[in-house]
Amino acid sequence: MKTHTMMAALLLLLSSSFSLTSTALASPAQSTEKSAVVQARGIVNDVNLEAGNLNIDHEAIPALRWPQMTMDFEVTDKSLLNGLQPGQKIVFGLVKASPGVYLISHIKKAK
Numbered sequence: 001m002k003t004h005t006m007m008a009a010l011l012l013l014l015s016s017s018f019s020l021t022s023t024a025l026a027s028p029a030q031s032t033e034k035s036a037v038v039q040a041r042g043i044v045n046d047v048n049l050e051a052g053n054l055n056i057d058h059e060a061i062p063a064l065r066w067p068q069m070t071m072d073f074e075v076t077d078k079s080l081l082n083g084l085q086p087g088q089k090i091v092f093g094l095v096k097a098s099p100g101v102y103l104i105s106h107i108k109k110a111k
């Protein structure tokens with residue numbers, strides 16, 4: 001399973017080799033992001049009700065410096081997955097569980 005820990009390390013590596021922007025990654029503004037719910041959009045590929053996770057093709061999430069990608073997410077409550085089908089467009093909220101690990105805390109169907 002992909003994790004954003006590796007992604008973050010890669011992005012850090014890339015940005016520091018290109019310029020001096022690595023100092024921006026340690027800015028105080030980062031700390032306010034940690035407790036916030038980050039909004040994102042995507043399309044459901046697969047839902048696993050028993051495991052409490054789903055695979056999403058998500059759009060880029062600038063607030064987290066994540067590019068567009070396909071990945072698995074766990075949810076904070078399995079009931080969030082009720083009624084979701086592959087192909088469903090969703091708007092969802094991410095909360096930080098641990099460094100580089102985000103859980104989906106809410107899901108809304110989108111058009």
Ligand SMILES: [Cu+2]
Pocket residue numbers: 004058066069070071
């Ligand atoms: Cu991702």
